[in-house]
Amino acid sequence: MENTPASNFLQNIVRDDLAAGRVTEVVTRFPPEPNGYLHIGHAKSICVNFGLAEANGGRCNLRFDDTNPEKESQEFIDSILEDVRWLGFSWDGEVRFASAYFQQLYDWAVYLVEQGKAYVCDLNAEQAREYRGTLTEAGRNSPYRDRSVEENLDLLERMKAGEFAEGERVLRAKIDMASPNMNMRDPILYRIRKVQHHQTGKDWVIYPTYDFAHGQEDAIEGITHSVCTLEFEDHRPLYDWFINNLPVPSKPKQYEFGRLNPSYTVTSKRKLKQLVDEGVVSGWDDPRMPTVSGMRRRGYTPAAIRKFCEMIGTTRSDGVVDVAMLEFAIREDLNENAPRAMAVLNPLKIILTDYPEDKVELLSAPAHPTREELGERELPFTREVYIDAEDFREEANKKYKRLVLGKRVRLRNAYVIEADSVVRDEQGNITEVHAHTIPNTIGENPEDGVKPKGVIQWVSASHGKQAEVRLYDRLFNHEAPDRGDNDFMAHINPDSLQVVEQAWIEPSLADAKPEQGFQFEREGYFVADRDEHSAQHPVFNKTIGLRDTWQG
Template sequence: MEQQGTNNFLRTIIADDLENGRVSDIVTRFPPEPNGYLHIGHAKSISVNFGLAEEFGGRCNLRFDDTNPEKESQEFIDSIQEDVRWLGFAWDGEVRFASSYFQQLYDWAVYLVEQGLAYVDDLSPEEAREYRGTLTEPGKNSPYRDRSVEENITLLTFMKAGEFEEGSRVLRAKIDMASPNMNLRDPILYRIRKVAHHQTGTDWVIYPTYDFAHGQEDAIEGITHSICTLEFEDHRPLYDWFIENLPVHSRPRQYEFGRLNTSYTVTSKRKLKQLVDDAVVSGWDDPRMPTIAGMRRRGFTPTALRHFCDMVGTTRSDGVVDVAMLEHAIRDDLNANAPRGMCVLNPLKVVLTDFAEDQLEVVTAPAHPSREDLGERQLPVTRELYIDADDFRESANKKYKRLVLGKRVRLRNAYVIEADEVIKNAQGEVIEVHAHTVPNTIGNDPEDGVKPKGVIQWVSASKGRQATVRLYDRLFDHEAPDKGDHDFMAHINPESLTVIQQAWIEPALAQAAPEDNFQFEREGYFVADRFDHSSEAPVFNKTIGLRDTWAQRGEGAS
């Protein structure tokens, strides 16, 4: 059970409710608005709602609160369903929509009017703001607040029929304009919006507000624990007011927990949309985005994301989690499960002068140093190889543990070689290194007892494959890019993406399936791109480096 054993006050509440007989079955729901892609904060909410239902043998509904059709689309509906499935959760029954309940919600609005608890208001938006008051001053009643039930029913009927212009009238609850809780100052229940809806078409020209729809949807579905983030705490008295004043058949209760915020991240849908619209990123699923789709394309795993959400716990306080903690969870999962491979990002040719032109040897290496179940991989050794240019120097001090003229280094899983000479271009740059192999050194110490300086990765020039490698880093270079007076766009990291078009990979990596994860030895963790990768044109995205700064674990195992 994913959340068992971590700090989660909701678990205690649910356990007490079951023990005391307040509920017999646990029913939760995840209620996203389909107006954008889900992000890391939603991953936490998904984990909480689905995880608690799973732990207590209950059910969790997926319900789209689609009450604002101007900003919603089928694209977002599809992406949200895919994200939930990818995280490993299954919702109960069919996908649900607030729009499926529009008639019932409207009937309940009529009921409130008939009870004298709602009225049609003609105040303009500007006037309504003035009448509402402030945090320190009470509001004042609308001059339309005391309309008769009959007049309100007639006006509401005309609103529903499309007889009025947008913004000219709204339906409001009649609660208390002097309440210290601004949400209780006669909140809006319905507004006129003459736009087509992605589920109901043009059937409706008035739409319920989220505050009105939310609790009633929960009641219709028999939700026992309506779990929200803390920004809805001030809305709970309104949630309860509707439940108490409507003839609903169940009594859900709302609970709030601290939302998940991570450093170096923005999660405002408006700001994420701006990043997409301004082409700062390639789309909602750009691997630098904090969206679930972006993290998936980056190579994050659902297991790691769920574990991270569990690690941070579920409390009653908001806070900011160091993004390095998330990176640790990703790295920990990939270190244990990702097969190894070799990739040369900055290729420098090495010619093994003691190999014939057509000579081919194949060495065997484990796919993972501690996972025999992942099998082995075959590495072709040929006369011409590529090593990383940073792994060679003509001369170096003793601290340099890679290839130096006249010195030795081991090709990982293969021969020890010794560099003999270099070839340079007209600009004096080294473009080729000539070396020879030390006999009998595959899997053994050199026969003359001289040990190599270090171990470097390599790829056969004739049998390896060229690949595109995208090196991703954090999108923002400030730990709180959108706090205070910060213009979050001013904190874009200019080095968040580097594209290498001519990297070289060991041949088997080209056959990787999209979304296969690997550790490129000595380079980091990478994933075959979900959409762009193919065996004919391999594309890998860097997921994360080997170094774990959060846990101070040093280099990852290789």
């Protein structure tokens, strides 16, 4: 799979604007609504907005579009701040909030009323839908559209004072009810919401809509390139109408790019919330979730996510991106940077009958096959070790390259051993394998004539540590779980999480730092859980396998 950067049409626009002198400094913004956790699609938007500023010596603001306090919270604000920092980006100046501009936005609403371009409307929600028309039929003017400027100013001020109930009145722009663009049919500017705001408290009982606030916030901040996803393309005429009809300090331009739609993934905030609320996942940061915090907990790296966003490019069209591209970027990064270690997930005890019971031999192994600067790790070798049960058979054909009775195999970075006999329990299950070591088989020049069948991982039974290992896989087993008529909940992968409670790991892994990633040799990439891992109770999450095991 190629990992070369794809095209970025926005960079071409920015470069042309700078060359032509239309802008002298690039100023972008990332404007999340604080009503949920960020997901992989937001990560793409972060990379686009901050990336454009970085690539052109400009600035990028972080602004919370907090115009809907009913669904917003400080928890979401804090998580977004952490996610942006973790991805490796720094915003310009202080964090900004739409709510800091509420007074200015209200003053501009008054200005539109004074210019005869906005009015207070008494239609209820059902009536407003009826008057709005359809995609094929023009809307009808509200019976309140021709109120006088004086009456509208009075009603707007009374709305602001809290005199009316929620839904009783709204402020609407006076544009064109016959417009083929539904967004231009007298859109709502302000609605009554008698709820406390997480930033402004009880100062306001009316709140601006996203469409009214967004462009004006851009203008206040001097944004030169207001970048959003393609579903806002039909909103651009409205964005421009506000900019052109208000005395704003600058005139930003909106540009749209195709949103990121990965296969085998759901990114709707509503649906992600349903997964959390119904207990399908353990929370917003469950390692199976496509949230930034979930990917972080699973062991995905900021560098890999940024590389993935670069690989898929920034285009003007929507499309489905194969999630295997993200997984490829993760593997590439971890293969290059993750230290190696050994873990046994399905332990079977090997007793080396010729090895002294009290002997502990400290062997060394490289932490990484090509990164000498990562140093070496110490492996205690003892009479009893664990290997994976899949690595032993009493009989096997020549294709089986692991331990077989009467055959030899190398314990990685240690001795060649030969299996002699097995011990069974009352049910006939093998509980132990007795074997012996082959002398002088450690190092680069083992004894002449020794030809082991293969190499397997192992952990000392007396010096290794027990750990909980969580084996994560894709949450959905359908390529497009929520598209068309699909019920996304019907496509939950029942095997997306399997927990191994008594795995055995190298002793040094118990001291791993939370979020430290490793390649468990022959098993895949794993990360020490950021919340639950400790030396007393090691917990590792599977990040991804060594190779793609999915078909189709």
